[in-house]
Amino acid sequence: MTWDKANESLIEIKDLSRIYTMGEVKVKALDNVTFDIKRGEFAAIMGKSGSGKSTLLHQLGLLDMPTSGEIIFNGNNILGLSESEKARFRLLKFGYVFQEYALLPELTALENVYLPAMALGRKKEEYLKAGTEVLGQVGLGTRLHHRPREMSGGEQQRVAIARALINKPDILFADEPTANLDSISSKQIIELFQKLNKETGLTILMVTHEPDDMKYVSTVVWLRDGELAERGK
Amino acid sequence: MFNNIKLSLFLASRSMIKGNKSTLLLIIFIMSLIFVNLVFIGSIFLGVTEATNKQVINSLYSNVVIEPKEDEKYISDVYSLEQKIKGVPGVVGISSQYVTGATLSHKDKHGTWTVRAVNPDDEMKVTTNHNYLIAGNYLSKLDENEILLGKEIAGGYGGDLEYSSLGVKVGDSIDVLFDNGVKKSYRVKGIFDANFIQTNTMAYISQKEMESVIGLEDKASQILVKTRDNGNEDWYIKQLLEMGIKEKIKPWTVYAGMVKNITNSFDMIAMMISAIGLFVAVITIFIIVYTSTISKRRQIGILRAVGIEESVIIQSYIFQAMFIVISGIFIGLIIIFFAIKPWFIEHPLKFPIGLASLLILPEKVSINAISLIIAALAAGFIPSWLAVRKTIIDAMWGE
Ligand SMILES: Nc1ncnc2c1ncn2[C@@H]1O[C@H](COP(=O)(O)OP(=O)(O)OP(=O)(O)O)[C@@H](O)[C@H]1O
Ligand SMILES: [Mg+2]
Numbered sequence: 001m002t003w004d005k006a007n008e009s010l011i012e013i014k015d016l017s018r019i020y021t022m023g024e025v026k027v028k029a030l031d032n033v034t035f036d037i038k039r040g041e042f043a044a045i046m047g048k049s050g051s052g053k054s055t056l057l058h059q060l061g062l063l064d065m066p067t068s069g070e071i072i073f074n075g076n077n078i079l080g081l082s083e084s085e086k087a088r089f090r091l092l093k094f095g096y097v098f099q100e101y102a103l104l105p106e107l108t109a110l111e112n113v114y115l116p117a118m119a120l121g122r123k124k125e126e127y128l129k130a131g132t133e134v135l136g137q138v139g140l141g142t143r144l145h146h147r148p149r150e151m152s153g154g155e156q157q158r159v160a161i162a163r164a165l166i167n168k169p170d171i172l173f174a175d176e177p178t179a180n181l182d183s184i185s186s187k188q189i190i191e192l193f194q195k196l197n198k199e200t201g202l203t204i205l206m207v208t209h210e211p212d213d214m215k216y217v218s219t220v221v222w223l224r225d226g227e228l229a230e231r232g233k
Numbered sequence: 234m235f236n237n238i239k240l241s242l243f244l245a246s247r248s249m250i251k252g253n254k255s256t257l258l259l260i261i262f263i264m265s266l267i268f269v270n271l272v273f274i275g276s277i278f279l280g281v282t283e284a285t286n287k288q289v290i291n292s293l294y295s296n297v298v299i300e301p302k303e304d305e306k307y308i309s310d311v312y313s314l315e316q317k318i319k320g321v322p323g324v325v326g327i328s329s330q331y332v333t334g335a336t337l338s339h340k341d342k343h344g345t346w347t348v349r350a351v352n353p354d355d356e357m358k359v360t361t362n363h364n365y366l367i368a369g370n371y372l373s374k375l376d377e378n379e380i381l382l383g384k385e386i387a388g389g390y391g392g393d394l395e396y397s398s399l400g401v402k403v404g405d406s407i408d409v410l411f412d413n414g415v416k417k418s419y420r421v422k423g424i425f426d427a428n429f430i431q432t433n434t435m436a437y438i439s440q441k442e443m444e445s446v447i448g449l450e451d452k453a454s455q456i457l458v459k460t461r462d463n464g465n466e467d468w469y470i471k472q473l474l475e476m477g478i479k480e481k482i483k484p485w486t487v488y489a490g491m492v493k494n495i496t497n498s499f500d501m502i503a504m505m506i507s508a509i510g511l512f513v514a515v516i517t518i519f520i521i522v523y524t525s526t527i528s529k530r531r532q533i534g535i536l537r538a539v540g541i542e543e544s545v546i547i548q549s550y551i552f553q554a555m556f557i558v559i560s561g562i563f564i565g566l567i568i569i570f571f572a573i574k575p576w577f578i579e580h581p582l583k584f585p586i587g588l589a590s591l592l593i594l595p596e597k598v599s600i601n602a603i604s605l606i607i608a609a610l611a612a613g614f615i616p617s618w619l620a621v622r623k624t625i626i627d628a629m630w631g632e
Contacts, residue, residue: 063538063625084542091540098629102535106251118243119541121236163539 009036009072010171010203011060016069018055018226029055030066031226037171037205042197044214045207047223053207054175056223060205061094061173062086074170091116095164097174101156103148103163109135110144113162120167127166134162138192154185161192165202172196174206178213190216240541241548248525249553257557260521264561264605267514269568271601274506276591278499281582284589286463289489291361292432295326295457296466297473298488300481307331307452308480318458321472326358326459331443333454336410337386337436339399346386348409348436350443359459362427362437369403369423376439380407380419383433384426393430393585415446428587456480507601511608518554518612526550526620533620534628543621547614554613555606562602569593 018030029052037043045053058064060071062078071079073093081089096102103112114131122130135141138158148156157177164172174193178186194216196202206217214220214233222230249257290296299318301308308314311329318327331350336343353372357363363371367390372381384390388398401407403421410416419438427433444450460469466484473482486493526533533546574591581588623631 058626061538063629087537087540087542089540090538094540096538102531102538102629104247104532104535106247111247115240115536115541116539119236119240119539119545 008039010039010041010074012036012070012072013060014070014072016056016059016071017067018052018059018064019067028226030059032069033223033226033228035221035228035231037203039170039203040197040201041219042193042204042217043206044217044220045205045223046209046214046220047229049209051223052226053209053223055226056221057173057175057205057207061096062090091119092167093170095161095167095169095172097157097160097164097172097177099176099179101148101153101160101180103156103159105148108145108147109140109151109159109162112148112159113166116163117166130166131162134165135159137165137196138162139188152185154181154188157181157185157189158192161189165196169202171203171205174204176207176209178208178210186210237542237545238548241545241552244536244545244549245552245556248529248549249556260517260557261560261564263517264514264558264609265564265568267510267517268562268565268601268605269573271507271510271605272565272569272593272598273573273591275503275597275601276593277582277589278496278503279592279594279597280577281584281586281589282496282499283592284584285495285586286489288427288429288432288587290463290485292365292427292429293360294485294488295328295359296460296463296485297458297469298483298485299456299458299473299478300483301454302480307449307454308456309452311451311453311456314456314478314480317476317478318456318473320476321469323461323465323469324458325461326355327456328352328355328359328459329453329456330356330440331447331452331454333412333443333447335412335436337399337407338410339401339405339407342399344386344397344399346383346434346436348380348411348438350438350440352440356437359457362425362432365425365427366423367426369421371423372437372439374439375441376422377442377445378417378419379422379438379442380409381423381425381437382421383435384424385430385433386436387421387424390424390426392433394434411446413447417446430585507604511604514558514605515608515612518557518609519616521557522550522554522613523616523619525553526616530620530623530628530631534623534625534630537621537625538629546621547617550617550620551610551613554609558606558609562605566598569598 013036014034016030016033017028020027020029033056045056047053059066066079070077078089107115110131113135114127117127117130132144135144138161140155140158140162143151143155148159151159178189181189190213193204193206197204219231220233221228299308315327315329318324328351333348334345335348336345353374367384372379382401385392385394386399388395388400389402392398399407401421403423405421406418407421408416408418458469466486470482470484536546537543574593577591581590
């Protein structure tokens with residue numbers, strides 16, 4: 001059973017293309033990409049700047065609509081969902097961490113974190129408890145009531161990770177989460193990802209261009225000019 | 234659904250609490266001014282209309298007026314007619330009177346005015362002019378050579394038509410040339426100021442005196458009928474008709490044509506000013522919400538990326554707009570009821586038609602409040618709806 005699960009595809013990507021049209025010019029940001037992500041994997045997407053890494057992550061995370069292709073999540077084609085179904089899907093199944101910390105400045109760390117749980121309709125004591133827990137998990141148990149501007153970049157990024165975790169997602173998408181951080185904070189974040197992946201079996205798909213990150217991940221998806229160049233370390 | 238509302242309220246309240254408070258207060262203040270303006274304009278016009286109506290009733294025509302039949306100069310058999318009128322329940326006063334034009338002169342000054350000849354005891358039950366004497370005394374039933382003048386005829390009391398006044402005081406003697414050619418001298422017994430230009434340009438003598446001038450008896454040019462309540466004239470007229478009265482019976486409103494014109498113009502002006510006020514409110518809120526959605530474009534993108542529904546985001550902006558408007562209305566109500574209304578009761582506005590204060594009708598206030606809220610709803614919805622039309626990618630990373 002455990003073995004089965006580990007080899008089961010969480011996401012299958014089939015012939016995925018995303019073409020941006022700007023007037024006459026067409027940019028093939030993704031060109032017939034096919035691969036899959038296994039449940040429990042910690043995968044990195046790597047490639048040169050402009051190779052389509054962010055674009056790929058946006059398609060998989062249902063933040064954008066591919067031009068063609070399929071995204072099968074747990075056996076279901078999720079591209080056919082309506083906008084509000086997609087929103088619900090993101091809330092329930094996905095967690096996001098972006099390069100910029102992407103927190104709401106008016107909310108405290110705890111409020112930023114529990115917002116997605118609140119949106120799910122969970123009870124107040126439940127989301128307060130869950131929020132406090134995940135903030136503890138990312139090492140910010142003492143910063144619950146601080147606002148984003150009272151925290152360092154690394155701390156803000158960890159708040160964003162806690163927010164991504166609160167609804168216990170199936171997969172965490174991270175787009176260069178350490179690009180704005182110094183090496184110490186970057187290391188903390190990557191090690192946190194590794195710990196989450198190992199201890200909770202969370203599937204993580206992370207865009208990075210930091211070769212050092214390779215040693216933490218279980219697999220790498222290489223992109224070149226929007227095409228899949230290689231799969232594996 | 235309920236959860237979405239909770240979430241919207243949470244986002245809206247955080248956004249306002251942590252946002253720029255002085256801007257928020259300023260906007261709320263603007264809304265309260267717009268609301269006060271809406272209510273004020275309507276109320277002042279209503280107040281003027283109401284004051285005019287009251288004047289027409291209290292000092293000129295009472296509630297119902299009975300006039301001679303077609304082609305007849307006078308009503309006949311006044312006494313028996315009065316008995317019939319008394320039979321209608323709710324009639325509280327009847328004053329039959331002669332009305333004639335006359336030229337009044339004193340020294341080298343003269344002018345033509347309306348003279349009403351009344352039985353003072355009856356007239357006092359029907360109009361209130363006896364309460365507004367500014368010099369001398371009211372008429373009594375048996376007065377023969379005494380005349381009561383409106384202040385515009387007498388002059389010297391700061392009237393609006395002072396240039397044509399006679400310039401007489403109580404005790405002075407004036408000559409009166411009646412329509413029928415009879416000329417007589419009268420002593421000015423009293424001068425009144427009913428605060429109403431139409432009344433203040435009339436003179437009163439006793440009914441008995443008039444009958445000797447025109448040599449008639451038991452006749453009248455008109456009979457004023459005062460009823461217990463205002464506004465039910467049609468019902469009383471029906472009752473009077475059922476009594477078999479053949480004379481013309483009219484409600485006071487037919488004599489208030491001037492008032493009707495004023496009222497219609499006021500309604501028009503009030504509507505225009507209200508529309509402008511609402512438009513300003515819509516624009517203000519639209520700009521506030523629009524700039525907010527622009528400056529928070531990325532945050533809106535983040536919320537949507539995380540999976541917060543678009544309707545929650547739109548609602549959160551609508552709630553903010555609602556909060557602004559409802560606070561504005563609330564403050565506006567305080568301003569209206571604790572400052573403006575008391576002030577105008579203390580300092581009524583003076584018009585040729587009399588003193589007018591504000592007439593604040595709860596139903597009008599509610600309509601103003603509701604229209605402002607609806608305006609805010611639209612003004613909050615449109616920009617936030619436009620904001621969530623953008624793609625998430627554009628919202629988060631676009632220019
Ligand atoms: N909204 C857009 N409109 C038009 N072209 C776009 C848009 N977004 C991305 N592109 C183009 O698509 C290609 C892939 O962009 P993408 O952002 O996915 O690259 P990336 O691999 O994430 O690069 P980086 O490492 O610099 O973040 C690029 O050529 C880019 O210019
Ligand atoms: Mg990128």
